[in-house]
Amino acid sequence: MKDYVLQVEKLSKSFYPALSFGDLARFNFKNKPPTKALTDVSFCLKKGEILGILGPNGAGKTTLLKIISTLILPDKGKVIVNNLEVGCEDNKIKSFIGLMSSEERSFYWRLTGRQNLEFFATMFGLSTQQAKSKIQEFFEIFKINYAHKRFDSYSTGMKKTFSLIRALLHNPELLLLDEPTKSLDYHSSSYLIEFIKAQAKEGKAILLATHNMPEAENLCGQFMILHNGKVYGAGTQDELRKKINSHSASLTDIYVKLTQNA
Amino acid sequence: MLRKIIALLKKNFLIETSYKLSFLFNILSVFATILTYFFINKLFGHKISSHLETFGVNYFSYVLLSMAFFSYIGVGIGSFSARIRSEQMQGTLESLLLTPTKIGVLLMSMALWNLIFATLDVFIYIGLGIFLFKINFSAINIASTIVILILTIISFSSLGIISASFILIFKRGNPVGWIINTLEGLLGGVYFPVTVMPLPLQLIAKCFPITHAIRAMQLAVYKGYSIFQIKNELLFLIFFSLALIPFSLYSFKFALRRAREQGSLLQY
Numbered sequence: 001m002k003d004y005v006l007q008v009e010k011l012s013k014s015f016y017p018a019l020s021f022g023d024l025a026r027f028n029f030k031n032k033p034p035t036k037a038l039t040d041v042s043f044c045l046k047k048g049e050i051l052g053i054l055g056p057n058g059a060g061k062t063t064l065l066k067i068i069s070t071l072i073l074p075d076k077g078k079v080i081v082n083n084l085e086v087g088c089e090d091n092k093i094k095s096f097i098g099l100m101s102s103e104e105r106s107f108y109w110r111l112t113g114r115q116n117l118e119f120f121a122t123m124f125g126l127s128t129q130q131a132k133s134k135i136q137e138f139f140e141i142f143k144i145n146y147a148h149k150r151f152d153s154y155s156t157g158m159k160k161t162f163s164l165i166r167a168l169l170h171n172p173e174l175l176l177l178d179e180p181t182k183s184l185d186y187h188s189s190s191y192l193i194e195f196i197k198a199q200a201k202e203g204k205a206i207l208l209a210t211h212n213m214p215e216a217e218n219l220c221g222q223f224m225i226l227h228n229g230k231v232y233g234a235g236t237q238d239e240l241r242k243k244i245n246s247h248s249a250s251l252t253d254i255y256v257k258l259t260q261n262a
Numbered sequence: 263m264l265r266k267i268i269a270l271l272k273k274n275f276l277i278e279t280s281y282k283l284s285f286l287f288n289i290l291s292v293f294a295t296i297l298t299y300f301f302i303n304k305l306f307g308h309k310i311s312s313h314l315e316t317f318g319v320n321y322f323s324y325v326l327l328s329m330a331f332f333s334y335i336g337v338g339i340g341s342f343s344a345r346i347r348s349e350q351m352q353g354t355l356e357s358l359l360l361t362p363t364k365i366g367v368l369l370m371s372m373a374l375w376n377l378i379f380a381t382l383d384v385f386i387y388i389g390l391g392i393f394l395f396k397i398n399f400s401a402i403n404i405a406s407t408i409v410i411l412i413l414t415i416i417s418f419s420s421l422g423i424i425s426a427s428f429i430l431i432f433k434r435g436n437p438v439g440w441i442i443n444t445l446e447g448l449l450g451g452v453y454f455p456v457t458v459m460p461l462p463l464q465l466i467a468k469c470f471p472i473t474h475a476i477r478a479m480q481l482a483v484y485k486g487y488s489i490f491q492i493k494n495e496l497l498f499l500i501f502f503s504l505a506l507i508p509f510s511l512y513s514f515k516f517a518l519r520r521a522r523e524q525g526s527l528l529q530y
Contacts, residue, residue: 015525037525063525071356072525094362105353108273110280115273122269123361150280166357 004080005096005174005205006045006068011077013038013063013229037063038229041077045222047173050196050206052220054213054255060229061209062102065176068207069099081174095125098167102178104159109152113144113162116151117169124170131169138165141195156183164192168199175199175206181215193219213251223251225258232258263367270371271378274345278379292333292386299325300395313455317480323397325453327483328476330387332452334380335418335442335472341376342369342422343429343439350429365515372426373419399483406482406489413499414475418442420506427510427517431526446472474498 014034038060045051053061066072068079070090079086081093107116114135121131139147142161146154154162160180167175177196181189196219200206210216216223223240225232233240233254241249244257278284303322314324349355358368391397425438447453449463450472456464467473478495481487489496 013525066356066525069360071359071522073519073522091362091364094360097360099360101356103353103356106357108277108352108354110277111273115276119269119273120357120361122265123358123363125362 003046004044005047005082006207007078007080008044008064008068009042009078009080011038011041011064011067011074011079012036013060013067013072013074036229038067038074041226041229041231043224043231043234045174045205045207047203047205048200049222050200050208050220051222051224052216053207053209053224053226054211054216054251055209055226056211058228059211059226061211061226062178063229064226065099065178065207065209068174069097069176070094095170096173097176098170098172098174099176100160100163100167100178100180102182104156107151107159107162107166110150112148112150113154113158114147116162117147117166120166121169126170134169135165138168142191157185157188160184160188160192164195173204175204177206177208179210179212180208181210181212189215213255217251223254225255227259263364266363266367267371267374270368271375274371274375288383289386292383293390295329296326296387296390296395299329310454310458313457317455317484319480319484321454322395323391323484324455324480326387326391326395326397327480328452330384330391331414331476331479332447332450332472333383333387335414335475341379342372342419342426345372345375346426346429359518365518366511369423369511369514373415373422376419376422377415401484401486403482403486403488406487406492407479409489409496410475410478410482410492410499413496413503414471414479417471417475417499417503417506420503420510423510424506424513427513430514430517430521431524442472446470449473451476471499471502 014036016034017032041060041064043051053064055061063072067074068081068086070086070093073087082096084093084096086093107113108119111119117135117138118131121134122128126134135147138144142165144158144161146158151159151162160183164177164180167177175196180196181192184192193215196206196208208216208220217237222234222236224234225240233243235243237251237254240251240254240258241247244254246253246257249257300322303320303325307321310321314321317324346355349358388399392399421438421442425442428438449456449459449467450470451467452472456467456473456477459467474495478487478492478499481492
């Protein structure tokens with residue numbers, strides 16, 4: 001059990017719509033039917049593994065990543081990161097996790113890229129010296145020469161790169177990537193994919209949420225098909241192929257076959 | 263912890279100074295407000311001079327100090343919710359909460375930022391009062407003034423944190439902020455001494471900490487009252503602070519938990 005960086009056990013989450021003014025005026029305080037974001041999701045992730053969470057928009061991928069990263073509390077189930085349970089020891093867990101969000105609005109747009117990274121590095125507990133050398137290291141890796149410019153002047157690709165750098169600043173053991181190559185051009189996304197592969201080789205456990213099947217096929221060793229918050233299949237591509245009795249099925253074929261009766 | 267607080271303050275400073283005109287307009291708006299009350303004093307000031315005998319000043323001196331003090335309180339209260347809302351709208355609240363930073367550190371940095379910013383405002387009010395309008399602050403009892411300020415900052419910061427808790431859950435609509443800025447401004451003796459109002463309203467005013475804070479401040483600054491002479495007002499503020507600090511911290515933690523349950527940290 002100690003090999004696992006991440007264990008998710010029977011995780012469920014529903015969101016209740018807020019009561020409207022009309023409801024309050026009619027003294028109707030009953031909760032409206034909830035949206036089930038996740039139902040009994042379970043999986044484990046070891047060091048050096050890349051697990052692809054595959055599903056369309058609204059499948060529950062981002063909710064899952066946000067629960068693991070302590071931003072959302074689950075209704076049921078457990079998330080254990082490095083033997084620490086989410087909801088109990090969140091501040092310790094945050095040191096082990098790096099989240100690259102798909103959200104563009106997660107930096108201070110009035111600050112420069114470097115100022116943003118220096119700020120977040122301090123918040124992750126890095127000393128000034130550690131922060132400076134780490135940031136410089138990433139600037140060299142990603143050939144960044146625009147760090148002195150204000151963040152609101154960056155292109156989507158630049159923002160994505162900064163989001164990944166921020167997630168890696170504190171050298172987390174678990175990397176959560178939410179649609180990392182969305183809106184990136186071919187060159188940038190290829191570079192990013194190679195970098196992510198290298199991170200896994202260095203021993204990081206990586207959870208990749210995407211609906212881009214070719215990208216997942218290229219990056220991940222393990223897959224989990226998530227649809228309407230439920231797991232429809234999990235394993236290596238070969239294991240999933242066996243499940244649908246097709247030896248040469250692509251991930252897209254597997255996904256379609258497994259979720260066709262959903 | 264200290265490094266994180268400094269980093270948060272530096273970040274706020276860099277963002278604030280990136281809006282170059284904002285500081286200049288702040289000074290201008292304070293000046294315009296003071297000037298308005300200067301002329302109101304010329305027109306009607308003598309009519310309420312009997313209500314100001316306790317403090318030994320004219321209407322303009324009274325209102326300048328109250329407004330400086332009230333803006334201090336208002337900034338203190340409003341800034342917690344304003345900062346939370348600004349982080350929500352920028353989308354950075356989640357990124358901030360992803361870092362292993364204790365809630366106490368975040369709140370402490372906001373309180374310090376409020377204090378720095380509000381002090382700047384007070385300096386503008388008092389500076390204009392002294393140099394432009396020749397108001398005499400020579401009787402001030404520094405010790406009493408500092409004690410009143412500390413107690414006021416603690417009690418009103420607690421209200422500010424409660425106010426921010428509402429923002430975390432409801433995003434907009436902040437009853438605490440409304441009560442303080444509107445109701446307390448009206449009844450608390452900011453724009454005129456409470457004795458101007460009918461007796462029932464005076465009784466309601468006595469329930470608000472701002473009434474006691476402003477009265478104590480006027481007496482300490484203009485009449486040089488010692489801590490002992492304003493002990494009743496100070497005791498009220500101490501009681502208010504002791505009651506509100508734990509409640510405010512609890513309410514913020516509760517609101518944060520609720521926002522995490524709803525998955526609404528990024529909504530605004």
